[in-house]
Amino acid sequence: MEWIDAATAAERLGVKPATLYAYVSRGVLRRRHGDDGRRSLFSAEEVERLARRGRPRNRPPELVIESAVTALGVDRPYYRGRDVLELAGASDFETVATWLWTADPALWHHR
Structure with missing residues (x-):
């Protein structure tokens, strides 16, 4: 050797x-x-x-975070089940932020 x-x-x-x-x-x-x-x-x-x-590398642990607010789709995120692009076009930032924070369905019934 x-x-x-x-x-x-x-x-x-x-x-x-x-x-x-x-x-x-x-x-x-x-x-x-x-x-x-x-x-x-x-x-x-x-x-x-x-x-x-190649250099030995430790694989990082797979990170899984459960969330009732966010789901990561293949092409974009969804917030409380709604497409982020739909949310962006449906209302102003403050209304979307309030809805995300409170989950108040009344904010979306009239839209």
Whole structure:
């Protein structure tokens, strides 16, 4: 197995040396000490595999927020079940804001 030094591995991956050690602590890369006991060496094969695959990233958790006010449609939001474009054309800002805040159906019966 071929081993390369930290500077070479970092350059190949396009990261700082500190990032290499973070990869080691997360189990992404293996490291061994050089013959002098001070240098860190990395598996050239693992570095190459990681370079081809790209930087490891933690996927952010999927965020789900339940709301009685807003639903995100494919192309635009809906507020209390009404298309945002319908709301924008139906009344002035203050009336829409009051309706969103209070959910008073009387504000929309005459529209």
